Amino acid sequence: MRWFFVLIVMLNGVFYLAHKSERGFDVLSERLDLASSNGNIELLAERGGEAVEQPPRDLVPAPSASEEVCLVLGPYSGEADFESDWAGLPGLRVYLEEYERxxxxxxxxxxxxxxxxxxxxxxxxxxxxxxxxxxxxxxxxxxxxxxxxxxxxxxxxxxxxxxxxxxxxxxxxxxxxANRYWLVFRGERGGDEYSRTESVMAKLQDNNKKLGEKDCNLIASYKQFD
CATH class of the missing domain: 3.30.70.1070 (Sporulation related repeat)
Known part of the structure; x- marks a missing residue:
């Protein structure tokens, strides 16, 4: 009977140790789950290879085209007054303006x-x-x-x-x-042709006619002289 009692004690000890081991494993698993779900920041780049969305960059405006303007020389009172100047500048056009004098x-x-x-x-x-x-x-x-x-x-x-x-x-x-006439060059400010023409037109100024720069829309009402 004595050996039977010892056997029962040994079996109880085995069951106790086995139960304690399973309980420790459960606690450890719960701690690992908590650690993986709380307090950590997950980057999009680390999630299944998904691309990280970058914040939009400031848009840089494309450079604008050169501004087109009109160089205007005048006024001339009649055809005889502008013919010689016009002949020396074939790239110019003559415009007729009707104005209130x-x-x-x-x-x-x-x-x-x-x-x-x-x-x-x-x-x-x-x-x-x-x-x-x-x-x-x-x-x-x-x-x-x-x-x-x-x-x-x-x-x-x-x-x-x-x-x-x-x-x-x-x-x-x-x-x-009354009518008056203007010699007009239309082109892009700062261009080579613009600079050359401006230099030549400036030399034709006198007490009666001056060189100026105007928005081409302002002379849209003028009649082109053929």
């Missing part, structure tokens, strides 16, 4: 329904010693002019005087248009 202020009555009606009123005015003439063409055709002035105030004063005589005159501003 001044204005007149017309004091008038009418217009009337016909030339006959205007003539009749003109006779009435002359009988009262009011100078006038019948306008036969233009914007004020069949009206009666009572005076033409270059100054707006003088025209207004004259109209006021006629009002006192019971004639309600009107005032019309009539622009005086």
């Amino acid at each position: 001044g204005a007149d202020y017309w004091v008038y009555l009418g217009p009337y329904s016909s030339l006959a009606a205007a003539t009749k009123m003109g006779g009435e005015l002359r009988a009262k010693r009011i100078d006038n003439f019948v306008i036969r063409k233009g914007e004020l055709k069949d009206a009666i002019s009572l005076g033409v002035f270059t100054d707006a105030e003088r025209a207004a004063t004259h109209a006021k005087g006629l009002s006192k005589k019971n004639y309600e005159a009107k005032i019309r501003r009539i622009a005086k248009l």
